[in-house]
Amino acid sequence: MASGPSKLYADDVSLLVVLLDTNPFFWSTFSLQFSEFLSHVLAFLNSILLLNQLNQIVVIATGCSSCSYIYDSSSDSNPGSEFGNMPRLYSNLLQKLEEFVARDEQLLKAGKQGAIASSLLSGSLSMALCYIQRVFRSGPLHPQPRILCIQGSPDGPEQYVAIMNAIFSAQRSTVPIDSCYIGSNNSAFLQQASYITGGIYYRPPQLDGLFQYLSTVFATDLYSRAFLRLPKSVGVDFRxxxxxxxxxxxxxxxxxxxxxxxxxxxxxxxxxxxxxxxxxxxxxxxxxxxxxxxxxxxxxxxxxxxxxxxxxxxxxxxxxxxxxxxxxxxxx
Amino acid sequence: MPQVKIIAKNFMDMVASMPAMKLDKLYDNGFICEAILRSMPPLGKKYVLQMLYIDVPVTSKSMEEWVFPDGFSKHKISIDRLVQLRVFTETFDKKKEKSYKINPVFQRNLQKLLVRGGNLPREPMPSNIVRLPSLEDLEIYALQQWECFLLQLISSNQAERPTNISSSLMKVFQRGLMSYRDKEAPKLTESGFQFLLMDTNAQLWYIIREYISNSEERGVDASDLISFLLELSFHVTGEAYNINTLTDFQGSVIKDLADLGLVKVQQGRKESWFIPTKLATNLSASMTESSSRKEGFVVVETNFRMYAYSSSRLHCEILRLFASIEYTLPNLIVGAITKESSYNAFENGITAEQIISFLQQNAHPRVAERIPSVPENVNDQIRLWEADLNRVEMTPSYYYDEFPSRDVYEGACDLAREYNGLLWENDKKMHMVVTAEVHSEMEKVWKGSIPHPQQRNVAYWGNGNLIFVFIIV
Known part of the structure; x- marks a missing residue:
């Protein structure tokens, strides 16, 4: 469905769907602690909400055998208020994330015992696109959607067809897929996803300043992208x-x-x-x-x-x- | 056309025009920082976020490299705005190079917001103590209250139940909108008429701005008032907050705001509380027109008849500004747009453009889908009626007479024709009128500094008399 983006909303109102890689196989071997990584990402999510009160965030966790919505700012009734000594965004998200990781682990045990190192990116991409389609169909007033994949685990070649299908459908509905790849080698899937949909692919060279990279590169709304110099992809792996x-x-x-x-x-x-x-x-x-x-x-x-x-x-x-x-x- | 200035943009402009000391004080409050951040142009927001964790000044040259050449004007506007609001401070290093640094207080507060979230000074009251009105009821209440206020503003005797706003405060709001002549009923001024045709948010801004600018006279610090208003806009619509948590000053402000419909004050057995309405929470929003759009009610037909599905007295009063109201039924106002009624509006300083945009903005949902929502013939006719009034145009010009000979007269006529500036001539009496620009050109020829284009010998040493010519268009 080609849904023409409506110009009724202010230019910079965005709907950001974040796909968070929670693959335990990757995080157990990675130099950066998952908790540290989360603290960067949470601050980034909060900053997006801070920029405009109409901005909306959806977070989808990508596990290795399942994926799930873990946060949606539109159903969070009171994002500003405090809960315990943490903002409600953080506590809600962390609680859902914990539940998700436990469920994902059980599913993995129940499934066949094969060492799968990759995450179910195709699943979470499809979920993100479904959510965006629902927003498109909800009426003429909607924020400008984009998807951000924060991925660390290597590509799973078995998901090739599903991922390419998701990429092409994102391209048709003009939803850019941004990729922040933190793993050691470049991800061919994400490079292609960002290249085809007109998003940004970036691999931060230093992970201790992840928030700075996220806020400098990936916080840019679609309107400002026409004016800002953002990292361009050099050499995309099209295999x-x-x-x-x-x-x-x-x-x-x-x-x-x-x-x-x-x-x-x-x-x-x-x-x-x-x-x-x-x-x-x-x-x-x-x-x-x-x-x-x-x-x-x-x-x-x-x-x-x-x-x-x-x-x-x-x-x-x-x-x-x-x-x-x-x-x-x-x-x- | 008279220039009437009612700028009701948003009060960030007002905040920006505050003295530096007061601005810095405002930034002590995290919510103000957030509201200011949200009011900025998209690039400006982006820059603040980018600079949030950078403690050293960044040179303006390296910032310019962030944008493409065609985005440079937007970059400049954003940076200017940031400097104007003192979010960025300019510094010059030894080589006289300009660099920018984020305001440390602002920076610290935003960082705190990011990590710990916003923290309102008061918690909503638990719902078992208070019974909360539904959101729809609250919105209806807010709009009723606002309309009641407006009605009282334009004609104090018409309001069904007068609001508690003190007459002195009312006078403040009326300043600029109403004119008082001795022993005459107050009349709306041109800006008053235009004010009525604005949408609710723009009107609210205007009133709030008046309220703030008057605060000094009432012995209230403007920055305290601004910070309280902004803080209020971060409360949750429809939640109850205990009035005891307010300071005395804030309590008195809340009473005024309740009269405007920004909050609803309720009294319980022991305590009283206030419930912010949508009008309040929209205050800090960088409001686009669409976010405040309400359902319209006016249908205009091609035969100039107008049906307005509304029971509001205010709507009736507004429509009366440019249409003749024939009768009002309980939920319907019927009228017609006539030549007389629109002339009446033009006399009061309302323009055709404003009438048409009011009709378009308030079009009934059934006709709002149509393009154009106001029939084209009505649209054109209103504009034509306005053009009818502007039929005379004034041109400063010069009147020449007493030419020494017919030869000189004809030479001058040809010259004026050459410059396309001959307005009138009388061959018999040898009189002519030329426009002022051409007169100065012709003078040069008389004085010989420019040769006559047709090599005619002209020697006229008169100066002509400055007159005004009215041309009927």
Missing amino acids: ASCFCHKQTIDMGYVCSVCLSIFCEPHKKCSTCGSVFGQAQLDVASEASRKRMASDTKWCSGSNDKIGTGIVEVCVKSACRSVVGCFTGFLGM
């Missing part, structure tokens, strides 16, 4: 994961019908069921010949015409040029 073994590859085989990616040649596409190697001449009816014709691809190397078949391509999402064709397969 994809194959559908058969969930490996990250940069060259692979693509079904010419549904564009599924495989790391090795197959006789039949496991996604759409097309059988490769069928000679085009065998097709009898006129109608299906037309359909075939539209599926015809051209090999960019030798300029050969390829019918229904499996082709070897560069699978980087920005490139997708066909590098080889298997004429033998096609029987042509």
Whole structure:
């Protein structure tokens, strides 16, 4: 749904959906304590609420086998008042977070015993987009939404398709995805997410000043982004994961019908069921010949015409040029 | 057109114009810091957040590098605003380079807010002691109270139940809006009429500003008043707060505010409490028009008839400013916009633009969806009626006579035509009128400093007489 952002609200009113990585496998091995990390993030969240009384924050925790909403400022009736000796934002969020981590741990134990190092980013991205869609449909008056992923654990290649789908739907509804990646290597998923949706990808070089990075880079509302120099991404890792073994590859085989990616040649596409190697001449009816014709691809190397078949391509999402064709397969 | 200035923007401008000493004192209160932060332009807010934990001055040159070249004007405005509000202080180093530093008091308070959250000086009372009105009831109460106040403001005898605002305070509010002539009923001035056509928030700002600027005369420190008003705007709408927690000064202010509809005061068996309404909590908000929009009630038809679904006497009074009211039913006011009624409005200093924007802003939801919400023919006609009144234009010009010869006269006429400034001529009597700008040009030619464009020999040493010509447009 293309929802045109309404100009009725002031320019800088924002709805910020924060995806918080709570993966215990990552935090147990990371140099920065989770509690210290939280204190930076909480101050950042509070500062967003401070900037405008119409600003809204939603926090979603990304665990390793589940994800959940842990804070929503619109349902928090009294954000300013104090509870104990902490602002209510902090105490509410921390309590929900604790419950979530305990539940996530139980789910992990109940599930199969495989060492999963990645978090369920696809799940929390989808939840964030669902929330934003609900806001879009609630009426003409809504703040400008954006998503911020604060992620540390490495990418899970098995989530590739789900994450890419979420990214494209965010792109369609013009919701930028900002990524603050604190892990050691760059995250290819988040780089692509921010690149495609027009968000900011940034990896803070020093983590003890995390609040300063968050407030300098990620607190910028969408209106001010047109005027401010913000970090630009240099070199995005566009590699994809194959559908058969969930490996990250940069060259692979693509079904010419549904564009599924495989790391090795197959006789039949496991996604759409097309059988490769069928000679085009065998097709009898006129109608299906037309359909075939539209599926015809051209090999960019030798300029050969390829019918229904499996082709070897560069699978980087920005490139997708066909590098080889298997004429033998096609029987042509 | 008379220039009438009613600027009811927001009182941050007023805060900004306060002397430095008082401003610094205001920043001792964390809520004021928050309200000030929220009132700033988006870039300004961003800069404050960015500088919040930086203790050393940042040079203006390096700040300029934060923005793209096309955002530079916005950057400049934001920085100026920050300096004006003394949130940023300018310092110059040895090389005379300008750098900025965040106000330490402001900085400390904001940091405290971030880490520990805001802390109101009073807690809401538990709901088992007080019975709270519903939010809708509260809003209706607030608007009723406000309308009652306005009605009393414009015609003191019409209010059904007079508010408790002392007549001296009422006079203060009326200053500028009403004119008192001896032995005559007070009349609304031009700004008074315009005031009535503004939306509620703008009116509220105007009144609050008058209230604050008058505070010194009543022996109250303006900064105390501002800080209390801002603090009040951070209370939660619809929660009850004990009046005992207020100082004597604040208690007296609360009474005035209750009359304006900003708070509702209730009396229990032992204690009394106040409940802030939406009007109060909107005070510190950087208000956009839409956040304060209420449902409209006026339908204008293409035959100039106007139906207003309202039972409010105030609405009736406002509509009477520019329309002739034919009859009022319990929930409906019927009238028509006529030539006479709009002339009446124009005479009182209301412009066609204001009438139309009032009709548009208060359009009934059924017609508000239509574009335009006011029929085009009505729209155009109101503007035409206004244009009718401005048919005469005054042009300073010079009257020439007693030319020595017809030759000189014709030369001068041609010259004036050349400059496109000949207003009137009479060949028989050899008289002509030229505009003032052209006269000064022509003078140069008479004096020979510029040759005549057609090489005609002109020698006229008269000066012409300054007159005013009225041109009917």
